Amino acid sequence: MASIREQEAISRLMEFFKDWDNGNKVTRSRILKNFITSNQGKTAPELEQEFSQGGSLFMARLTTWLRLSYMFGTCLKEILQSISIFLSAASSSRYKVEFVEVGGILTLLEILGLNQLKEEDKMEALRNLQILARAGRKYKELICESYGVRAIAECLAKSKMDNVQEEAQALLEALAHGNPKYQTQVYKGLIALLPCTAPKAQHLTLQTLRIVQDIVQKPHPAIVEPLLGTLQTVHMEVQGEALQLIRELMPSEIRSTLLQGLVMLLRPSWKSGAKAKPQILEDPAAPQMSEPLPVFIQQAACAKAIGMLARESSELCDQLIRLRVVHHLLYVMGNIDHTESQRQASLAMEYFVSTSPVVEEQVRTAIGEKLFQMLMENADMLYMKLDPIQVDILVSNHVNVPGVKEVTE
Template sequence: MPVVPQLFPGVSMPGRKGEAAVREVQRFLRQWDRSGSAGRTRMLAAFVAQNAGSTGPELEQRLAHMASLLLARVHAWMRLHYTCGTCLGVQLRSVGVFLSAPSNHSYLTEFLEVGGVFTILDIINHKQTSDGDKREALHLLQAIANAGRTYKELICESLGLPVIAKCLGKSKVEETQEAAVTLLQSLAHGNPKHKNHIYMELISLLSCTSTKTQQLVLQTLCIVQKTLNSAHSSILEPLFNLLKSLSSEVQYEALQLIRMLKGYEVIPALLKGLVTLLKPKTERIQKNDMLEDPENITVTEEFPAFIQQAAAARAIRMLSQESQEMSDELLRQGVVHHLLCAMGNQNHADAQKQASLALEQFVRVYPVVKEHVRKAMGSTLFNLFVHNAEVLHMKMDEIQVDILLSNKVNISEVLKEPPH
């Protein structure tokens, strides 16, 4: 078992105890220099076990004011051999003892002066690094970022953002995903110089395939967006695409981000996009055809568009309930016509239900909408709609469905007419 220097309370004072501590640390460092990978790994494992959670002054006392010598040795060994991966975990954890220690400024400075940030980023970016080791490396960057704005800027200016984003986008392990997104969120806070760059990296991550990452990125974007004076238009397309998600968590977070964007200049394009999604660009499939011969239709290709259609209707209802101004703009965008069409989509009951509930909101608020919808539906269907919009889709016949799909309602033209 390797010998690790123990705490000597009086090491800062001259005397036998101080001299003994110095000799013990020197013996420890000589043992390190003579040992191979296996021996050093055991020494570091013992060091981490004994010193995790120690403060900077405690490490100095324990290592007889020679802690920096050990940190330098660990970094040099890690820098030279991280591609091997066999000892990387304990190397990272031992560096973490120094960087996460309260009152660690001297260790942090020394680590950065020898290129520590670049080493960590290289480790994260290395294809062969395990997910667990990447997570430990992310924790080290987090410890550096926690030291303040200057250190956040250093990570960003060391090209750290694309490396962290790439790690987040490719990882399939939830703990690593959370570590990466927490780091990005931390880097954005109190870092005005690089906040917009972080924001754009987050937007690019909306296109990743991991459901968990999508959820985490949407949550983080909501937080970061609050601190920005503008929203970038490139956020809309990937946000709309996430409305196709089968994950209720992703759908929820996407709706929260849509709600967040209502105060920004992208809102006209956002509303127009939501209205457009109510009429998916797919060939109409007869419900009976789906039941009789499901092998001959591309349900798998169209189903995400129907999920998206339902989510768009849900978002429209949410926004119209929260703002008269947005309701007016939605009417100008032709939302009533599109909602009626969505109500006729017999291939997806939730899309019908959400569209019906959204239309109900407009009918309640706008008498002119009520009148046009009544004329378009006919009295029988309209009475069913007014009685219970949520279950209307279960009570319609084929003729009524065709009426909805072929409706010509154009409220936007009515709104343009001058008052009489």
Template structure:
């Protein structure tokens, strides 16, 4: 570029900045639209060439205007997209650092928590934060230092669009990798998200939590209760993710709390059933198959079976918790077919593995029902009448005696 061309370029950029500095909202929005059309996808070198090596001055102007007006939503979408042109430029650490030093990350995090800001603008803010997080450890740490985990987690739990849920989750996922200093903060933040009401958000959080838990030396006790509550989800994908994480936690120090919680879910109290009925819509209370307390009962039985099949030690720990009594009770629950099936399959595993248990179950069921149970455990509910179901519901199997019958494999 000749000296004359360089002077002309500098003069053009000065005029551009003057127009921006003197322009009102309408003028600035027009300028941002033109910038997005002309500069989207450009590299750092190309942006610097376009602005006569002063592109950072334009980024600073956009950032300052955004900080002053984002609470009102003034051209916020355009501002965020324009900032994205800079942050997405190849070799972009320079712009990232400048935007960070100008307070831009704090602004983005605050945008997430503003209820009056549109969802599409929050989506842009999340995408910019994701660029930061993917840029390396120091940027992840800065986001966490600014209490970013809390802001992102709240955004995920309250997001009204699936796009924002997915982007917030991708950001949490990014923060969970290559961020050892704040790994524990990310872990606890994910646990705190488990009670959120969106099934899709629950599924995403469970996926990431599973990954993070595998990196942790121990499991925090606060994970147990909300994880067990996930078993009551009416979405199978959420249940499956929860059970998968439960299987991993069977090897951690929270195991006793987890196992006792699972066994307790097999025998919901009348108060728990009534409470769920009151919380459901009137027409839903007629469909007892849909009650979360019974869905939870079925999922707990499935988790018990999978845990026991994977470890004899876990089998024996479960048996010490009056498990057989609770499984027989769940089998007698004629209000939820899936609970009966899962409890029957779990019980079949223990009956096949411990001869002493088989004798007690046979005595409790009676010969006819026991034979049907042994032949087709997943269909035994079809052969059960009200009297037999009531016997199972009121069973008093002494598990300590049953444990005296060692494993058939022994």
């Protein structure tokens, strides 16, 4: 027979549930806020004690209301924060199992894709998913099996709030660790994110890709095109992460494809980075339009990457020379439409000339002694000193280092 104290506790619990079950939105909101304030950081046994061994009964009410109301956003932030108290409590495996069994993971993932919900609500959903992901491989697999990678990746790409993007990035990274069955799925999901237009999302994606690449080891060939595409960004933090990832991929089997892609992009075409031209621009009598700025930015970044890679490894330097990089760099040095492209190409060319006697001889012959000396004296400022004749010499050069091949699409 229960003691008087136990009977009083049960009576209070029944009264609490009665208030919840009969309460309207305002009443339930007040109950949730009080619960969040009073129970942060409690262990599962402490929560059970708080609810007279009826903690699961209250959590069941929370998950039921969540499933019924999440599409409307009713008290959604408070519901999710309350659920997180149960899920994150020490020794809370029972609560996690109960949450998953009622479809909690699917509900959290659906929240991420609803445009009408607040960003703060999505952030709380991501935090709950992180709690589950940290609980072990079984929960990571359940999230991935529920098409979680796609939902989280889309949330990262579309969110306008930095905190939400960072939570999504942290969750994707967590799903890649200790999850061999689905780590490749996470990796491919990150590759698919690279073309997104949000600079913060691109930056976080590249950061995570560098981590996940170490986990999966073998790079997928599909990474090359979108990775090089990120070099079109005007955001230097994104470009820096992309260059670092390119550097880290050099020891892999896609090295040749990456190097060839970098060299090809020194001579970009309209199709490589621009939208189709309006019909009026196809008229031969119409003024000729220069290539779009993103293509020039990519061109400058590729020249910068080529110089960086050549300086880091004599083997890479030789391979770039064999890809006829010298011919293409000279062309870029005469590209008066974008001075940063000229500058980066000149700096890279200076290194190739200074380290390869064969390249030095060919370049000196192709551009003439005066222009060659200008390059070697101050490559960084060469673009400011070129006259029209020298520009034409650079653009129309026919340097052909013995033993190299032309890079073609």
